[in-house]
Amino acid sequence: MEISNGGIGVSNCSSPLACTIASSQITFVDPKTSGMCATPVKTSITNLINTAAMRLQVNAFSTDHSWIEYPTFGITPGGLQGHSITMIDSQNKFLVYGGQMVSGALSSTLYLFEFDAIQWSVVQPSSAIQPPPLINHAAIFCNATQELVLFGGSTSINSLNNAIWKFNIKTNLWTQVLVVDYSPGFRTLQAFDGVDGKLYVWGGQDSTRNVKGDLWQFNILTSQWQQYSLNSVTPSGKYGSVMRIVNNTNLLLFGGNNGQTDTNELWSFDINLQTWHSLIRIQRTDLRLLP
Known part of the structure; x- marks a missing residue:
């Protein structure tokens, strides 16, 4: 013992x-x-x-x-909902940004948690420039640039965000990305994930609360958005879904609300072929060996 x-x-x-x-x-x-x-x-x-x-x-x-x-040391975020949590690749740490606090106000504080030390700390930017308080936004970490990347979300109950923000963990600086081309626009409650310096965003709600079903890719290195064209088989629009990348080749999309009810649909998007496939749940039955 x-x-x-x-x-x-x-x-x-x-x-x-x-x-x-x-x-x-x-x-x-x-x-x-x-x-x-x-x-x-x-x-x-x-x-x-x-x-x-x-x-x-x-x-x-x-x-x-x-x-x-x-039980942890340091300054903790306290009660939050609708915040983002993003792992820093290969460092056993994660970043927490935004969310709605117990008071009802939205947070614009960036927190760092270190697993090895079980330690919370507040990350102090090197300048006063930073994103607004956000809830239900997208967030990924880009290992190539050592940056936390934020997109979308709500800045208040009735106001949505359409900006891309980056936080460099080496310089402690926030910068807003100037996007000159078209983009998903104002978006909240979108599904998202990222890999190889790219942020993938699907669905969510726009500024008029319309439910979306489009898929976008943001290239962090070139600061450009790309919309994937839709083929004949696509998932219906939803918000509140979750999306994860598998083997760096496929996006798995699950659940969400279509504007009327919660769903349990599971879809796969092949990034290389740019096609959607519905993964239908198969009911398992007992199989018996006959003599």
């Missing part, structure tokens, strides 16, 4: 004095954020020890097939 499998932990306090000490508040400066910008944290001794133990066990979580709520 060891720390990685729960064999070592913190016992219950054994006396009223021990309980008082364990629950007392102390000021702690996390060594992972120490330096000129160190932020002291008020926490109890028990919570500090439990969090340290959790950090030591983090590498064991991937094998026990159960959900773990992480």
Whole structure:
């Protein structure tokens, strides 16, 4: 038994004095954020020890097939919905942008979470230029340029966004991309994913709440949009769908609302052939071997 499998932990306090000490508040400066910008944290001794133990066990979580709520250090985003979460390739980190807070207001804060340290931090841009508060937007990370790329979403209940924004994690600078060609326009609740420096966007709602069923590609390196032409077989327009890239060759599209009801349709788009295919669910039946 060891720390990685729960064999070592913190016992219950054994006396009223021990309980008082364990629950007392102390000021702690996390060594992972120490330096000129160190932020002291008020926490109890028990919570500090439990969090340290959790950090030591983090590498064991991937094998026990159960959900773990992480106690974390740093400045957390708090309650959010409609935000984006984007993995930074090969760095064991992710970025969280936007979303609606518990107060009802939309956020324009960019947060970084580091898995190895179980550490939240606020990413401070190097200039005052940044995107507006957003909800239900598209977001991917481009490994080639080391940039977080945002598109679309809502800036308020009745206002939609049609801009592309990039955040460079090396320079800590936001820039708005000037798109000179045609684009998907104002869009929210779209399905999206990205690979090889390209952002794929499908469906969603436009500024008049019309449900869309078109597919677009944004090339991050050239800052150009391309709309894929529709063949005879296409999914009907929806919003709130999810889309993921498989093997860098196919987009899998699932679910969404067609304006009247939620759906469970599954579609595949071949990026090379530029064709849609409906993946019909087949009901499984028991097969028996006959003598």
